[in-house]
Amino acid sequence: xxxxxxxxxxxxxxxxxxxxxxxxxxxxxxxxxxxxxxxxxxxxxxxxxxxxxxxxxxxxxxxxxxxxxxxxxxxxxxxxxxxxxxxxxxxxxxxxxxxxxxxxxxxxxxxxxxxxxxxxxxxxxxxxxxxxxxxxxx
Amino acid sequence: xxxxxxxxxxxxxxxxxxxxxxxxxxxxxxxxxxxxxxxxxxxxxxxxxxxxxxxxxxxxxxxxxxxxxxxxxxxxxxxxxxxxxxxxxxxxxxxxxxxxxxxxxxxxxxxxxxxxxxxxxxxxxxxxxxxxxxxxxxxxxxxxxxxxxxx
Numbered sequence: 494x495x496x497x498x499x500x501x502x503x504x505x506x507x508x509x510x511x512x513x514x515x516x517x518x519x520x521x522x523x524x525x526x527x528x529x530x531x532x533x534x535x536x537x538x539x540x541x542x543x544x545x546x547x548x549x550x551x552x553x554x555x556x557x558x559x560x561x562x563x564x565x566x567x568x569x570x571x572x573x574x575x576x577x578x579x580x581x582x583x584x585x586x587x588x589x590x591x592x593x594x595x596x597x598x599x600x601x602x603x604x605x606x607x608x609x610x611x612x613x614x615x616x617x618x619x620x621x622x623x624x625x626x627x628x629x630x631x
Numbered sequence: 632x633x634x635x636x637x638x639x640x641x642x643x644x645x646x647x648x649x650x651x652x653x654x655x656x657x658x659x660x661x662x663x664x665x666x667x668x669x670x671x672x673x674x675x676x677x678x679x680x681x682x683x684x685x686x687x688x689x690x691x692x693x694x695x696x697x698x699x700x701x702x703x704x705x706x707x708x709x710x711x712x713x714x715x716x717x718x719x720x721x722x723x724x725x726x727x728x729x730x731x732x733x734x735x736x737x738x739x740x741x742x743x744x745x746x747x748x749x750x751x752x753x754x755x756x757x758x759x760x761x762x763x764x765x766x767x768x769x770x771x772x773x774x775x776x777x778x779x780x781x782x
Contacts, residue, residue, distance in 0.1 A: 558714075559714055559754075560709070560714070563706075563709060568705055568737055568739075568740060568747065569740055570740060571740040571741050574740065591714050593717075593753065594714060594715055594716055594717040594720060594753070595717040595718070595753065602714070602754075608739065608740065608741070608758060609756070610755075610756050610757055610758065611754075611755065611756050612755050612756075613753060613755070
């Protein structure tokens, strides 16, 4: 029964998954609904938001690390420097989970999707959020 | 990161290069995940070139009797940034590091007058004018034949 429900869930997700996108190259699944374009959160809020997110039947969402976030960046594109296949195409700045080693309590790495550059910024500032799920293989 | 450690190894080439300040150890880091060798010599610490000269420098580099070096792509250079470290924020296998920006071969999308750099003080990435001077660390594809040797 459990297996049946599981298969049903995966099947339903595959059919109706309009809110997330699987990246075949990394195996990571990315949030891709309108919240990506509308919400802005502080670093701490962004972490909690992803932890509490339930999307396409999954609950294991989290804020991506900087290196994970870079896997959907395409530097041959700009405004946004985002790979093909995403519906939410924003040139905004996004939070990553990665803290700045020198000042981990106060700063984290934000990634600008205009061109794909990253820089440390104050965790208190609000930026866009695109949660991820799955294991980063590379 | 632990997984990645397995794929990096340091090849020590003792005394193959002489510098003005004496005998140096010329190191090469083998990166099996990207299938490339990384230059890790004193020069990769001090050399600062504009982008055109950086390309030329790698092209002419002969290290450990190996030629045909090139600039790393942005993706390749990003893979050796270690964001858990700072000053320098580089994978601990590397010993010669400038705390500053390094060139990549990746052009800035809106204009080819700029290319991508990565600053190894913290790991900041930026599109710099090619006329600016930055440090250089060349890479070279691991020859196909070298796999047979390790068998």
